[in-house]
Amino acid sequence: MPQRTSNKVKVYLRTRPTNNFASDIISFGRDNRTVTIHRAPSANTVVDNNVTDWSFHLDGLFHNVNQEEIFNAVAKDVIDRSLDGYNGTIMCYGQTGAGKTHTMTGFSESYPNRGIIPRALQHIYQEINSRQDYSYSIRIAYLEIYNDQMCDLLRTVDTPNDLIQQQLSIGEDRGLVYVKGLSYRIANSEEEALNLLFEGETSRSIGQHILNKQSSRSHCIFTLLIECRSILASDEKYTVSKLNLVDLAGSERLAKTNSQGIAQREATFINKSLSFLEQAVLNLSDKKTNTVHFRSSKLTHALKDSIGGRCNTVMIANVWPETQHLEETVSTLRFASRMMCVPAEPAVNEVVDPIKAVENYKKENKYLREELALHDTLHGNRSGISYEPLSEQQLYEIENQCRRFIDGSLDELEIKNVRQVQAVFNTLKNICKSTDGEVEKKYRERYVLMDKNEYDQTDGQKARYTVAGTNQNDNSTGELDGQGFGSGNAPKDARTSKDQLLKMTKNKRGVKASVQRYVSKLGSVNVKPTLKRNTTEEEQMSRLKDSRESTDVYYGPPETGAKEQTQPSTPPTRNVAFEEFRQTRGSNLNAIYQENKDIMLAKKKQFAELARRINQTKGDIDKTRMDAERKKNERLNLGEFTNENGETIIDEEEYELISKLQELKANYRVDFDNWKTLKSEIAYCQNLVNQCQQRLIQEFDSWFNDSYLSTNKDTRSANGLGKTNQFQVYEDAAERFERMQKELLMSDLDMFFLVTQVRLERLKIKTRSSAFDTKKRLETHAMQDLWYEDGINETQPDAFM
Numbered sequence: 001m002p003q004r005t006s007n008k009v010k011v012y013l014r015t016r017p018t019n020n021f022a023s024d025i026i027s028f029g030r031d032n033r034t035v036t037i038h039r040a041p042s043a044n045t046v047v048d049n050n051v052t053d054w055s056f057h058l059d060g061l062f063h064n065v066n067q068e069e070i071f072n073a074v075a076k077d078v079i080d081r082s083l084d085g086y087n088g089t090i091m092c093y094g095q096t097g098a099g100k101t102h103t104m105t106g107f108s109e110s111y112p113n114r115g116i117i118p119r120a121l122q123h124i125y126q127e128i129n130s131r132q133d134y135s136y137s138i139r140i141a142y143l144e145i146y147n148d149q150m151c152d153l154l155r156t157v158d159t160p161n162d163l164i165q166q167q168l169s170i171g172e173d174r175g176l177v178y179v180k181g182l183s184y185r186i187a188n189s190e191e192e193a194l195n196l197l198f199e200g201e202t203s204r205s206i207g208q209h210i211l212n213k214q215s216s217r218s219h220c221i222f223t224l225l226i227e228c229r230s231i232l233a234s235d236e237k238y239t240v241s242k243l244n245l246v247d248l249a250g251s252e253r254l255a256k257t258n259s260q261g262i263a264q265r266e267a268t269f270i271n272k273s274l275s276f277l278e279q280a281v282l283n284l285s286d287k288k289t290n291t292v293h294f295r296s297s298k299l300t301h302a303l304k305d306s307i308g309g310r311c312n313t314v315m316i317a318n319v320w321p322e323t324q325h326l327e328e329t330v331s332t333l334r335f336a337s338r339m340m341c342v343p344a345e346p347a348v349n350e351v352v353d354p355i356k357a358v359e360n361y362k363k364e365n366k367y368l369r370e371e372l373a374l375h376d377t378l379h380g381n382r383s384g385i386s387y388e389p390l391s392e393q394q395l396y397e398i399e400n401q402c403r404r405f406i407d408g409s410l411d412e413l414e415i416k417n418v419r420q421v422q423a424v425f426n427t428l429k430n431i432c433k434s435t436d437g438e439v440e441k442k443y444r445e446r447y448v449l450m451d452k453n454e455y456d457q458t459d460g461q462k463a464r465y466t467v468a469g470t471n472q473n474d475n476s477t478g479e480l481d482g483q484g485f486g487s488g489n490a491p492k493d494a495r496t497s498k499d500q501l502l503k504m505t506k507n508k509r510g511v512k513a514s515v516q517r518y519v520s521k522l523g524s525v526n527v528k529p530t531l532k533r534n535t536t537e538e539e540q541m542s543r544l545k546d547s548r549e550s551t552d553v554y555y556g557p558p559e560t561g562a563k564e565q566t567q568p569s570t571p572p573t574r575n576v577a578f579e580e581f582r583q584t585r586g587s588n589l590n591a592i593y594q595e596n597k598d599i600m601l602a603k604k605k606q607f608a609e610l611a612r613r614i615n616q617t618k619g620d621i622d623k624t625r626m627d628a629e630r631k632k633n634e635r636l637n638l639g640e641f642t643n644e645n646g647e648t649i650i651d652e653e654e655y656e657l658i659s660k661l662q663e664l665k666a667n668y669r670v671d672f673d674n675w676k677t678l679k680s681e682i683a684y685c686q687n688l689v690n691q692c693q694q695r696l697i698q699e700f701d702s703w704f705n706d707s708y709l710s711t712n713k714d715t716r717s718a719n720g721l722g723k724t725n726q727f728q729v730y731e732d733a734a735e736r737f738e739r740m741q742k743e744l745l746m747s748d749l750d751m752f753f754l755v756t757q758v759r760l761e762r763l764k765i766k767t768r769s770s771a772f773d774t775k776k777r778l779e780t781h782a783m784q785d786l787w788y789e790d791g792i793n794e795t796q797p798d799a800f801m
């Protein structure tokens with residue numbers, strides 16, 4: 001019999017043997033696939049508009065054939081493929097009495113007339129025994145659906161039927177349908193399997209009506225779960241297939257069967273469930289329909305994964321080919337034709353055994369490690385490298401290295417293997433995360449944060465700060481408790497004016513130290529963890545020199561886009577912002593300022609050293625002069641000696657004293673000239689430093705306005721140096737700079753102590769120097785001012801010629 005090549009459900013016709021075969025109505029084509037039905041027009045009517053001819057093309061016809069032929073032609077292939085891992089379904093459909101149960105189960109007493117199920121069991125176990133390379137496990141379930149209620153025909157416990165039915169329910173897992181609570185009995189042999197079949201058969205619901213004395217009043221699904229594993233290969237994959245052998249209850253016309261009472265009710269359920277099945281098949285066969293209502297009945301739900309799709313499905317359409325059953329025959333053939341349109345793409349159900357998979361992965365891992373070790377040995381210097389997972393200690397060391405790398409005390413991270421690289425990246429990520437969290441926490445402690453875009457929609461700078469707890473009455477949605485980022489508009493009375501802001505800022509000095517710590521953290525927020533460390537100070541200096549030489553140094557306002565990416569939603573205090581400015585936008589100018597200051601400090605040191613030397617020389621001169629005077633007086637007391645030219649003769653000691661005195665005076669003059677030159681240079685440097693200070697302040701004001709206060713980008717660029725802020729109302733640039741420096745210094749207790757110490761020293765010096773004459777005091781004070789202005793505490797010159 002030629003097979004259809006299309007991937008659809010296969011459908012075969014089987015006729016029940018009868019002596020009243022409607023040969024004038026039903027004819028079979030020579031291809032053994034075509035059924036033609038010709039009904040004579042009704043003799044009682046003048047015009048018969050009903051269709052009188054039908055032709056159905058199926059996958060095969062079995063007219064008056066025995067059970068073996070049906071099994072071999074229809075069932076055997078599906079069963080063989082189920083042993084290969086494919087799901088399979090063999091289903092009998094037709095009117096009551098058409099021979100469905102006969103086809104599926106057959107006469108249990110008559111061995112030659114046994115049906116598909118017992119033959120399938122025999123074939124399966126014979127086939128399993130012949131497949132020596134595989135181990136099979138067969139489990140059997142027998143489900144009955146009676147009046148749309150499920151019943152376990154193989155239940156072992158003697159439980160009341162109602163309770164059993166309640167315990168059964170249909171579930172789905174990744175497209176596979178299963179009945180929860182249904183017992184699956186292991187059958188290790190054909191005999192055990194047949195016993196289960198007989199056991200289930202005895203529990204089936206059977207009734208009697210005119211057309212069938214032993215009519216099945218239920219749908220029965222005999223299921224074999226077949227698990228197949230390869231014995232030879234240590235493959236973690238194995239197959240689990242489900243073979244459903246379905247004997248549907250037969251549709252019946254109540255007018256013909258005369259069923260009443262219970263039988264009538266049963267017939268109603270049967271017909272209803274078959275209608276749902278037909279509807280499901282209709283939808284499955286229609287490509288345009290996406291939805292199939294399988295849950296309409298227990299039958300369709302239980303067969304959801306057993307009709308077409310991944311399942312190898314075969315249907316036998318049983319017909320009773322007598323004239324009186326013509327309508328049922330046509331109806332069955334129509335359903336058969338529809339079933340033939342249901343697509344089927346059978347696929348093997350492979351399952352991965354997790355235990356086996358782990359075993360295989362371990363083996364492969366071991367093999368790869370050995371390969372790697374061999375490779376490292378052959379390629380020289382990688383022989384000492386370990387590929388084991390990193391220990392706690394190693395991870396701790398990596399974290400230390402990363403932290404040192406970030407703060408610049410470690411130049412580069414040594415890369416050893418992939419595990420270490422991953423650990424480095426993870427550590428850097430964690431550091432970034434924790435730093436982000438700390439910064440956010442600090443912000444939350446101090447500010448009510450709000451989105452900058454939202455701020456721009458409000459009326460400018462007034463809404464920059466909001467006061468916790470003042471948003472009481474309107475419909476704004478901003479968070480004002482300081483615990484989260486605000487997402488709404490603060491009411492106007494909750495906004496703080498610039499004056500209030502100034503007060504707030506000043507009142508925050510108590511937390512200055514924490515702000516300082518915050519500033520250092522803030523710096524690390526923007527650090528992107530890379531394997532290249534930050535530029536060294538030398539590199540920065542050389543870059544600074546280059547930029548100064550190139551005359552196009554840019555000290556202007558920041559590029560808006562770049563700033564807005566890193567800008568917090570709420571402005572920091574000016575001191576914090578000033579520190580940030582010095583690190584970022586004002587770094588070049590700050591570097592020049594620092595350079596000038598360093599030069600000035602160096603000169604001041606030189607100046608102090610020179611002063612100390614001058615004082616020393618002065619002391620030597622005084623002493624030498626006194627010695628020389630003493631010697632001269634001694635000589636005069638002894639009487640003067642002169643040579644023939646009348647010149648006074650002195651002794652050697654006096655001569656040396658005089659020579660030394662002259663030498664000291666000469667040195668003194670040189671040093672004093674240098675001292676005066678140095679003094680001018682220091683004054684010049686001081687001017688440069690002052691200029692830089694002023695410039696820094698101006699640039700910072702402009703930057704701060706553009707970055708945090710100004711909302712009008714056009715006007716801020718037009719302003720050049722930026723708008724006048726609240727500080728400029730009260731202070732000039734130098735005062736502001738000094739105040740900010742002091743505030744920063746005051747934030748650190750050590751620095752406070754240092755400043756106090758310097759001031760005390762300065763006081764002492766002033767007291768001492770008050771005893772000097774006016775000229776000396778003026779000179780000394782000038783030097784002291786220069787020495788101590790930056791905290792230099794050197795010995796001051798206390799005497800001048």
Ligand SMILES: Nc1ncnc2c1ncn2[C@@H]1O[C@H](COP(=O)(O)OP(=O)(O)OP(=O)(O)O)[C@@H](O)[C@H]1O
Nearest residue numbers: 016017096097098099100101102212215216249250
């Ligand atoms: N191919 C066949 N060869 C011999 N007897 C048959 C055949 N088909 C059906 N019969 C007989 O017809 C009668 C009804 O068959 P069967 O019970 O299998 O029908 P059914 O379709 O299952 O009906 P129901 O739906 O009511 O259960 C039985 O006595 C059976 O022996």
